[in-house]
Amino acid sequence: MPNPLICLLIDDDQDDQEIFSLAIEDSGLDMQCVISNNASEALQRLIKDDTFLPNYIFLDLNMPRINGVQLLTEIKKISRLKHIPVIIYSTSSHPKDKEATQKLGASAFITKPSGIKELSLLLKEFFQTHYQPAYE
Template identity: 50%
Template sequence: MQEKIICFLIDDDHDDQEIFSLALNAIDEEIDCITANDGVDAINRLRRDRGFTPDFIFLDLNMLRMSGRECLKEIKKIPHLNDIPVIIYSTSSEQKDITETMLLGASDYIVKPPSISILTKRLEQVLRKE
């Protein structure tokens, strides 16, 4: 990969954050993985820090303070993020969730896989689309 990629993961599960970071690191050690522990913190940072424009936003659906759907709606209201792909990263494989989030503006949907190697391959597909 040519330039440094910044991925912003919004997920309230610290184990999932760690696994996600390890998978990105396996793709390229130069990829920055910045995390937010919930949608409220993520939205506050994205609104407050206009200099923070990640290349990709990965968003868990099932979070306590603000659901992934609510967070996605709020991200889509922030003008400087209009061109940033938001990828849902969830344990849910329900077609209803996939369809609904795509209609809300998600650009892709990843079901949390059972292994880091599968996640690594899937993330590589997403990152190489650019």
């Protein structure tokens, strides 16, 4: 039986973390959701733990100290992580944010919806078009 996909969510808002985790569950996807509470915590784990390779990274833009744009830039500098899709997951829907993050290597941009059902549908749609198999 293959391992579940690993999704790393980097978001400092606990309500958004819970909504995202519930939406992953609700979507019926075989996926484990790992959460980092801020960019510093996530970056430390991604740098220090060579065995931790998420299949997807969902990244909030608006975080204290290190924001999502800064973290995206750092992630793309790490050669073993370059192939991992980084999806911006933000309250922003501003075209400039989408354009700027895509130039830095983001694979997609999802504006946070207001509820679990909406997010679950968005995630199902996203994974249907951006599916990446689990690592062996």
